[in-house]
Amino acid sequence: MLRIQTQNNAPQPDELIGLAQRLFPICRSITGNGFRQSLSILQEHLPGLRIHEVASGTKVFDWTVPDEWNIRDAYVLDPLGQKVIDFKQHNLHLVGYSEPISKKLSLQELQQHLHSLPDKPDAIPYVTSYYKRAWGFCLTQRQRDSLIDGEYTVFIDADLAPGSLTYGDLVIPGAVKDEVFFSTYLCHPSMANNELSGPIVTTFLAKWLLGLPHRHFTYRIAIVPETIGALVYLNQNLRTLRKRV
Structure with a gap:
């Protein structure tokens, strides 16, 4: 049986609300500077978040990355x-x-x-x-x-x-290489029930995981645009995901 670890670094409600207030006015879409700006803000909470760019026109399974x-x-x-x-x-x-x-x-x-x-x-x-x-x-x-x-x-x-599609990911190492995978969208502008609730909860969950003194599993966090971003991430990480998730 796995023991659930708790600690006193759990986020306070005003921290989540404060992040939502910063992100809410930004006009995001599946590509573009609004998405990049939002990822940059999330990086303030998750400095290890890696930013990736995928060029317009890139074939992803039977989809194509659109213009920016x-x-x-x-x-x-x-x-x-x-x-x-x-x-x-x-x-x-x-x-x-x-x-x-x-x-x-x-x-x-x-x-x-x-x-x-x-x-x-x-x-x-x-x-x-x-x-x-x-x-x-x-x-x-x-x-x-x-x-x-x-x-x-x-x-x-x-x-x-033509430009690029942007996404972010973070891998939090654990005692074993088997992974728990969390994925969330960040592309919707000025809404709450989908974005921004998903990326905000995921961000603070990742911060909590990073603060644990011990992690059994490795955790993978992906912050992507809807549909095409998820397909891009699968296309670029399919071998690892099949092996470890």
Whole structure:
């Protein structure tokens, strides 16, 4: 029977909340500087966290690492010149991986690129288009219902070009080489139930494991973008994972 070791270095709730408050405003996606910035913050808690870059176009099983996306600004102006949708106000307002655009549209044309939740009129949906070139905005149903007829100005200042996918991992050695494997996503922006709860709990779990005076198993921590990041990690570590996990 394994004995459960406890010690007084368990994290306090305000430590977890403080980390969440730092990470929450960052616009993350499956690639890009927001993901890198977030990993850099996690490295403050886990100095041994290794950062890896995998080039766009890399074949991963039957998937391909996509182009890198970085967003600077995005908004929609109504016919009166009022900014009715603003990425800088909430980064969920922009469809993830939206391609750059600057044009004028009628309300009818704009509606084809808008996303809302009629059954949740005060919620902003989370929508992405990682693998299909597109653009769009998300807003509450109440906002959408208040839009007036006329000509709208749409502006998205983004880069979508070859770059790389970023992920982090950490191996915490134990008495044996057999591994316990923890994996978490970090790519979702400004949400809590998936990100940021997963990476924050995983980070403090890793800190707790590092502080143990004795570890029987070796522990592997992977912090990756969803789906494609997990596939990249499996592709690059498959032999070790099959042998030790």
